[in-house]
Amino acid sequence: MSHHITLKKIELVTHNVLRLVTDKPQGYSFTPGQATELAINREGFKTKKRPFTFTSLPDDQELEFTIKMYPSHNGVTDELGTLKVGDELIIGDAWGAINYKGPGTFIAGGAGITPFIAILKDLERKDSLQQNTLLFSNKKEKDIIYKANLESWLGQDVFFVLSEEQKDNYTNGHIDKAYLADKNIDISKYVYLCGPPPMMEAVTADLYALGLPKSHLITED
Numbered sequence: 001m002s003h004h005i006t007l008k009k010i011e012l013v014t015h016n017v018l019r020l021v022t023d024k025p026q027g028y029s030f031t032p033g034q035a036t037e038l039a040i041n042r043e044g045f046k047t048k049k050r051p052f053t054f055t056s057l058p059d060d061q062e063l064e065f066t067i068k069m070y071p072s073h074n075g076v077t078d079e080l081g082t083l084k085v086g087d088e089l090i091i092g093d094a095w096g097a098i099n100y101k102g103p104g105t106f107i108a109g110g111a112g113i114t115p116f117i118a119i120l121k122d123l124e125r126k127d128s129l130q131q132n133t134l135l136f137s138n139k140k141e142k143d144i145i146y147k148a149n150l151e152s153w154l155g156q157d158v159f160f161v162l163s164e165e166q167k168d169n170y171t172n173g174h175i176d177k178a179y180l181a182d183k184n185i186d187i188s189k190y191v192y193l194c195g196p197p198p199m200m201e202a203v204t205a206d207l208y209a210l211g212l213p214k215s216h217l218i219t220e221d
């Protein structure tokens with residue numbers, strides 16, 4: 001079923017990531033970590049649906065999306081950057097397999113943090129963040145989405161990795177097997193993984209090599 005929603009706020013949260021806030025259709029429901037197909041209600045874009053994750057929570061009065069723009073694609077995310085308050089979007093129902101099953105390690109790359117923003121925000125509101133760790137990989141410091149929120153929620157249990165920048169207080173490189181072993185991933189708990197396809201492939205192989213059972217790996221697949 002499709003729903004028309006109206007943009008109430010649009011702002012940049014990093015140099016290339018937008019925060020969009022819209023009204024919420026009556027009775028619309030989802031679980032933290034889920035996504036929906038979103039299109040822009042403009043000529044030429046109405047049928048161009050792309051998946052985006054809710055970064056608001058189910059009980060919030062509004063819907064929020066956190067979206068990285070790719071100007072080089074000349075696609076939907078580029079067009080989203082031209083929207084103004086009052087413009088309309090079209091969304092479908094919520095779907096998606098990522099949901100919180102219990103404490104563990106969250107591993108994200110870039111905009112792959114969005115399902116974990118919803119899940120961690122939900123845990124924070126329920127005062128249930130204990131025993132969760134986040135490993136978050138980005139190219140540069142300026143690319144890190146909601147860094148201050150993540151630090152305030154997770155304190156010592158959030159670790160940032162930069163692949164294209166050397167900086168104090170950050171690990172330089174990629175999240176690889178050595179890094180995962182160094183972080184002492186507890187494979188008896190859950191691992192939640194979301195990032196670009198090459199990262200998903202590499203980190204999944206590393207996690208299995210470290211002994212993580214398939215049933216403990218939570219991804220969108």
Ligand SMILES: Cc1cc2nc3c(=O)[nH]c(=O)nc-3n(C[C@H](O)[C@H](O)[C@H](O)COP(=O)(O)OP(=O)(O)OC[C@H]3O[C@@H](n4cnc5c(N)ncnc54)[C@H](O)[C@@H]3O)c2cc1C
Nearest residue numbers: 035050051052053066067068072073075076077078111114
């Ligand atoms: C379940 C799920 C949830 C998601 N949630 C979020 C979220 O919350 N936030 C977020 O930011 N992203 C999220 N994504 C990713 C998001 O869906 C994509 O970034 C988005 O679809 C890109 O749309 P686009 O139209 O801008 O570009 P695309 O649809 O990727 O590309 C448009 C066109 O550009 C060309 N193109 C494609 N790749 C390249 C390239 N590398 N270089 C040049 N041209 C290219 C192709 O011709 C393509 O048809 C999610 C993805 C999934 C699967």
